Each structure stands twice: as C-alpha cells, then as structure tokens.
Amino acid sequence: MQILTLASQKGGSGKTTLAASLAVAAYESGERVVVVDLDPQRSLTSWGMLRSAGGIVFRTIAPADLDHWVTSTRRTPVVTLCIVDTPGTFGPEVDVALRHANCALVPVRASVLDLWASAPTARRIAAMGRILGFVVNAASPVSYARTNDVIATLGENGLVGPVISERVAHRDAMATGLGVTELDPAGKAAAEIRELWAWTKQRMPTEQVSV
Ligand SMILES: Nc1ncnc2c1ncn2[C@@H]1O[C@H](COP(=O)(O)OP(=O)(O)O)[C@@H](O)[C@H]1O
Ligand SMILES: [Mg+2]
Numbered sequence: 001m002q003i004l005t006l007a008s009q010k011g012g013s014g015k016t017t018l019a020a021s022l023a024v025a026a027y028e029s030g031e032r033v034v035v036v037d038l039d040p041q042r043s044l045t046s047w048g049m050l051r052s053a054g055g056i057v058f059r060t061i062a063p064a065d066l067d068h069w070v071t072s073t074r075r076t077p078v079v080t081l082c083i084v085d086t087p088g089t090f091g092p093e094v095d096v097a098l099r100h101a102n103c104a105l106v107p108v109r110a111s112v113l114d115l116w117a118s119a120p121t122a123r124r125i126a127a128m129g130r131i132l133g134f135v136v137n138a139a140s141p142v143s144y145a146r147t148n149d150v151i152a153t154l155g156e157n158g159l160v161g162p163v164i165s166e167r168v169a170h171r172d173a174m175a176t177g178l179g180v181t182e183l184d185p186a187g188k189a190a191a192e193i194r195e196l197w198a199w200t201k202q203r204m205p206t207e208q209v210s211v
Pocket of ligand 1: 011012015016017018088137138139165166167168171174
C-alpha cells in the first residue's frame with residue numbers, strides 16, 4: 001500500500017478538493033483506494049457521504065490510531081493506495097500522516113502569501129525525509145504569468161507537479177460527492193487531475209517507508 005498525504009499549513013489551498021478528485025482518478029486508473037480524513041472539520045468525510053458512486057472506501061480514524069491502522073492495513077493486499085487529508089494547522093496528527101507517507105503533496109495557490117506560507121510546510125516534510133511535490137492549485141486558466149513565477153520559486157525547494165486550474169467543476173464535484181473525472185470525464189478539470197495523478201504515481205516510491 002502506498003500512502004499519499006495532502007498537507008499544507010494554509011487553509012483553503014485545496015487539500016480536500018485535490019484529495020477527493022485524486023482518489024477518484026486513482027480508482028479509475030485501477031488502484032484500490034482508501035481515503036482517510038484526519039481533519040476535524042471532516043470536509044472529505046462529508047463529500048464521501050454524498051457519494052453514491054462506489055469504488056472508494058472511507059475511514060475516519062483518530063490520529064492516535066493511525067499507526068495501528070496503517071500497520072494492519074499494510075498486511076492486506078486489498079488496499080493499494082491510501083490518500084490522507086490533513087488539517088491546515090500542523091500538529092502531531094499531521095506529523096503521523098507525513099511519517100507514513102510515501103509522498104506528500106502540498107497544494108499552493110498562485111499568490112505570494114500562499115507561497116510564503118508553503119515554506120514551513122516544505123521544510124517540515126523535507127526534515128522528515130519524505131518526497132515532496134508542490135501543486136499550484138486554482139491557477140488562472142487564462143493568465144499564466146503569476147503561475148509561472150510561483151512555479152519557478154517553488155522549484156527551488158522541491159518538485160512541482162502539473163498545474164490545477166481554478167474551475168467550477170471542482171466546486172460542483174465537491175458539492176455532489178463526485179470526482180471531477182466523474183462529473184465531466186471529458187472536461188479540462190478532469191484532464192488536469194488525471195495528469196496530476198499520473199505524475200504523482202510515477203514519483204511515489206513503491207517500497208514501504210520506515211517510520
Ligand atoms: N482548483 C480549484 N478550482 C476551483 N475551486 C477550488 C479549487 N481548489 C479548491 N477550490 C475551492 O477552494 C476552497 C478551499 O478548498 P479546500 O479543498 O477546502 O482547501 P483545504 O482543504 O486546503 O482547506 C473550496 O471552496 C474549494 O471548493
Ligand atoms: Mg480541507
């Protein structure tokens with residue numbers, strides 16, 4: 001089982017939105033997916049409760065139980081991918097999710113405030129020795145200058161994945177319990193999410209990380 005953790009010390013950067021649509025895109029690509037919601041706000045769990053489509057298993061796990069859950073789930077071949085959504089305030093519960101992660105994705109909006117806020121997140125992940133990928137999220141689909149500036153700066157501190165544009169499909173998908181690839185399979189948001197999932201999968205180590 002590979003573990004992908006969405007993390008950033010900035011609320012509203014898109015952790016939950018990307019966790020949801022990445023989970024669906026991964027499932028569609030053949031992964032057997034479990035989604036774990038560590039955020040007390042339970043946004044991802046609420047999205048899951050709206051879902052009538054199958055495929056993804058949801059687990060609400062107390063951070064203190066994550067070690068035990070990961071150890072026992074790793075023993076079963078039933079789950080191939082676990083996506084963990086985390087709160088925007090770092091604490092022991094985020095650390096435990098990062099310790100187990102094969103890869104951590106950090107969504108960053110294309111603004112200088114978000115860029116600054118991403119630095120401590122990146123340092124923390126790097127200090128834990130985890131593979132770090134930044135994702136510029138909710139980027140303007142028509143004007144690339146700011147996005148390109150942010151990518152250049154982020155690139156000095158880690159890998160930068162495919163850009164996810166600001167699109168209403170993401171809001172509609174969250175409101176209807178779908179991933180963007182289910183909401184509009186031929187849409188641009190779907191294409192971007194599939195590209196992000198393929199990029200992430202390619203970079204995630206397959207071997208178990210030592211915690
Ligand atoms: N790519 C996107 N396009 C449009 N809206 C987005 C996008 N990403 C996130 N949002 C919206 O931004 C808000 C914050 O996103 P959310 O996933 O809750 O962030 P976080 O989990 O990091 O706090 C939500 O209203 C969400 O619908
Ligand atoms: Mg969230």
